[in-house]
Amino acid sequence: MDLLTTVGCASAVLLVAAAVALLGVAHHLGLLYQLFHKVEPKSPRHGGELVADVLKAHGVRFVFALAGGHISPILVAAEKVGIRVVDTRHEATAVFAADAVSRLSGRIGVAAVTAGPGVTNAVTAVKNAQMAESPLLLIGGAAASLQKGRGALQDIEQLSLFRTLCKACISVRTVRQIVPALRRAIATAQSGTPGPVFVELPIDVLYPFHVVEKEVGGPKSARGLRGKLVQWYLQNYVRNLFAGAWESRDITPLPVKVPLATEDEVGFVPPALGFWGRFGWVQRCAELVSRATKPLVLVGSQALLPPTPAEELRDALEALGIPCYLGGAARGLLPPESPLLLRHNRRDALRDADLVLLAGSVCDFRLSYGRLFGRGAVIVAVNRDRAQLLRNADVFWRPRLAVQGDAASFVVGLARRLRGFSCPTEWMQRLREAEQRKERANR
Incomplete structure (x- = not known):
């Protein structure tokens, strides 16, 4: 009896294991999804329309x-919905242009390049966008997923090229994944520290069903068990590609998460202690500035990132009344005649200042590390x-306050806290005189 019970239990375990394995295979092949989501073989629609x-x-x-x-389906569909397609003569130029649009408009810049050499040609421009912290979406064509590694046209491993350059690298495997993948990619590019993202769209998720079936689906008839299994597998692969493809999906933008440097922003002081907590960082900085006799502000490119308008940042700097050096994309933020704007003698000014606010500036080679x-x-x-916040802080310098957050919103908050603050006249006059001497020497 005990033997029969043991055998029965073992059989039950084996049956359960087999059932689980079969369910796993069915899930992997998309069979379960196809049971509940429609496949429309006669639909003329294609994935480029979703993009x-x-x-x-x-x-x-x-x-x-x-x-x-x-x-090509992306470009055709984009023109149909009123998006202007600008054809360039090199893929790097396409990405540089998308980067420029991003910087000038504050919106996501988009470039689309073909598979293989089209993708590799874009590498330098993508790195440029990463260094500039530009939100950019690079869409790359690719060989059909089923044909990767089998000698398909212009088939190379593309994701590994961009993993160190992009905030995210996404490869879409079915048509139904296009919308959520692009929404997630765009939100990622714009959130936190902005940067490029790469979305790989294989050719078989962009063309209509009948085209993909002809190219990938295999022969209509097959001989022998092996041939029939291959035929079934290929046809199932195509059906799974398009299962639920045209169901209604939300295409609106996902929330963009920007770390605004407000009173409740998380920060740490000093970084060597590794101490994190919620403090009034703007208030703490205001206290330090109010005690300073020779304050200085360095504004970097990052301070010009959305969502704070450049005009609001400029007004905050003018309200603070602290001498400023502007670097990178921040150049031009203050008018040339502004009494706060400094362009010369930065080394001497930094050596003499008793407080320096690095608003998006980085301690790299430009500040001698x-x-x-x-x-x-x-x-x-x-x-x-x-x-970037702590670049070289363990070597040549150490911040009294280090706040991981948006530089522009921090400056705006600081200006509100320091209403009525007046930068010491002697310090201002000293810097202006040094500036004028340098200007005369350069004539």
Whole structure:
């Protein structure tokens, strides 16, 4: 009896294991999904239409591209919905142009390149967007997923090229994944510290069912068990590609998460202690500035990122009344005649300042890796990116306050806290005189 019970239990376990394995295979092949989601073999629609719809919903006005067969449905559909397709003569140019649109408009810049060499040609421009912290979407064509590694046209491993350059690398495997993948990619590009994202769209998710079935689906008839199994597998692969493809999906933008440097922003002081907590960081900085006799502000490119308008940041700097050096994209934020704007003698000014606010500026080669600050100077650093925030802080300098957050919103909050603050006249006059001497010497 015990033996029969044992055998029965073992059989039950084996049956359950087999059932679980079969369910796993069915899930992997998309059989379960196809049971509940419609496949429309006669539909003329294609994945390029979904791409265009998502881009349109996100306010995209331009797609920069060098046309290729792998991405043609995207370009055709984009023009139909009113998105201007700008054809370039090199893929790097397409990405550079998308980067420029992003910087000038504050919206996501979009470039589309064909598979293989089209993708590799874009690498330098994508790195440029990463360094500039530009929100950019690069759409890359690719060989059909089933044909990857089998000698398909222009088939190379593309995701690995961009993993160190992009905030996210996504490969879409079915038509139904296009919309959620693009929404997630665009939100990722714009959230936190902005940057490029790469979305790989294989050719078989972009063309209509009848085209993909002809190219990938295999022969209509097959001989032998092996041939019939291969035929079934290929036909099921195509059906799974399009299962639920045209169901209604939300294409509106996902929330963009920007770390605004408000009173409740998380920060740490000093970084060597590794101490994190919620403090009034703007208030703490205001206290430090109010005690300073020789304050200085360095504004970097990151301070010009959305959502704070440049005009609001400019007004905040003028309200603070602290001398400023502007770098990168921040150049031009203050008018040339502004008494706060400094262009010369930065090394001497940093050496003499007793408080320096790094608003999006980074202690890299431009600040001699942090070696320019005077001994005992109070350094307040604000940056969305923690690595940039503490660049070389363990070597040549150490911030009194280090706030991981948006530099522009921090400056705006600081100006509100310091209403009535007046920068010491002697310090202002000293810097202006040094500026004028340098101007005369340069004539």
